Structure formats: structure tokens, C-alpha cells
Amino acid sequence: MRLSAVELSCRRGGRDVFAGVSFALDSGQALIVTGRNGAGKSSLLRTVAGLLHSAQGSITLEGGDPELSIGEQAHYLGHQDAIKPSLSVAENLRFWADFFGSPAIDLEGPLAAVGLETLAGLPAAYLSAGQRRRLSLARLIAAKRSIWLLDEPTSALDATAQSRLGDMMRTHLADGGLIMAATHGPIGLDQTLELRLGETA
Numbered sequence: 001m002r003l004s005a006v007e008l009s010c011r012r013g014g015r016d017v018f019a020g021v022s023f024a025l026d027s028g029q030a031l032i033v034t035g036r037n038g039a040g041k042s043s044l045l046r047t048v049a050g051l052l053h054s055a056q057g058s059i060t061l062e063g064g065d066p067e068l069s070i071g072e073q074a075h076y077l078g079h080q081d082a083i084k085p086s087l088s089v090a091e092n093l094r095f096w097a098d099f100f101g102s103p104a105i106d107l108e109g110p111l112a113a114v115g116l117e118t119l120a121g122l123p124a125a126y127l128s129a130g131q132r133r134r135l136s137l138a139r140l141i142a143a144k145r146s147i148w149l150l151d152e153p154t155s156a157l158d159a160t161a162q163s164r165l166g167d168m169m170r171t172h173l174a175d176g177g178l179i180m181a182a183t184h185g186p187i188g189l190d191q192t193l194e195l196r197l198g199e200t201a
Contacts, residue, residue, distance in 0.1 A: 001063035008057035030179040041182035049076040074147035077143035085125035100143030110138040129156040150181040
């Protein structure tokens with residue numbers, strides 16, 4: 001599988017957020033997107049996910065399902081955790097597993113992977129910011145998708161949770177997955193490609 005972009009540009013509010021962005025990412029590879037605040041890191045991930053339209057350029061996916069869009073084959077993890085406070089931890093994750101087409105999955109494994117298995121019955125309203133982020137991360141393995149688009153994935157995570165995320169990402173890459181992550185700091189992966197935004201905008 002190969003995810004690639006050629007001369008992408010994004011224009012919002014009458015200004016160019018980024019321009020001339022190209023990359024190629026193969027199965028088992030991670031691309032780290034860096035740059036100053038406002039350089040367009042989040043906008044780039046949202047463009048790849050199909051949530052924003054590019055002003056110019058193209059994005060292609062080779063080796064995926066030709067009947068599905070790139071967004072339908074990707075997990076997009078943004079700044080918002082998309083958690084319903086009145087539902088329990090397990091109910092929130094079950095909703096997303098159903099939504100992503102994995103209704104039969106046993107939730108114990110994904111919750112254990114992020115250290116939330118003992119809180120499965122707790123209403124999400126009582127979760128800390130870090131626990132909410134971990135619940136969002138559990139979606140990545142509750143429903144299998146080849147492409148992970150992660151916007152500041154370590155936000156609000158302590159050292160233990162960051163280590164768990166690193167394990168999840170390494171397993172995903174070893175299984176042939178792809179990862180694009182926008183970040184200001186290290187995310188626990190040793191060998192990564194890097195794309196720095198801001199120089200051409």
C-alpha cells in the first residue's frame with residue numbers, strides 16, 4: 001500500500017495555509033509532520049482524511065480498496081476526543097466499533113491496550129483529560145483500518161500512556177499499516193520520515 005500526495009495546497013479564510021506539499025508513504029512507514037503553530041499540520045491531516053478539500057494537487061492510495069475513499073480506510077484522531085459523557089467507557093468504544101463496522105469485536109483487548117479495562121463501566125464524564133485521550137486511542141484498535149492520521153496523539157498523555165501508544169503504533173506498522181502524525185515532539189517511534197511545513201507557505 002502507498003499513500004502519496006503531489007503538490008497539495010490548502011486555502012482557508014482567503015489565505016494559503018500550505019502549498020506545494022508532496023510526500024509518499026508506504027506500508028510499514030510513519031510520516032511525522034512538524035512545523036510552527038499555524039503551518040497547516042492539522043489542515044494537512046484533515047485534507048488527507050477528506051474533511052477538507054485541497055485547493056490544488058492530488059492524493060492517491062495504491063493498494064487499498066478501490067471502492068472506498070481514503071477517509072473510509074483511515075482513522076482520523078483530531079484534537080477533540082469525540083466522547084459522549086453520559087455513556088460509559090465501554091459504551092463509547094462500542095459506539096465507535098459499530099460505527100466503523102466492527103460490531104462483534106471484544107472490547108476487553110482495546111481497553112486493556114490503553115489501560116482502561118478496569119474503568120469500562122464508568123461514565124465517561126468522570127474521566128480525566130488523559131483518560132479521555134486514551135479512550136479515543138482505543139478506537140484505533142477496536143476497528144482495523146490501514147491508515148492512522150493522528151493529530152498531536154500524545155496530548156494529555158503521561159509517560160506510561162505514551163509508552164502504550166508507542167507499542168500500538170509499532171504493532172500497527174509491523175502489520176503493514178501507515179501512520180501520519182502531526183506533532184511538536186517525539187511520539188515514541190525510532191525510525192520515521194519527516195515532513196516540515198511552513199517553509200513554502
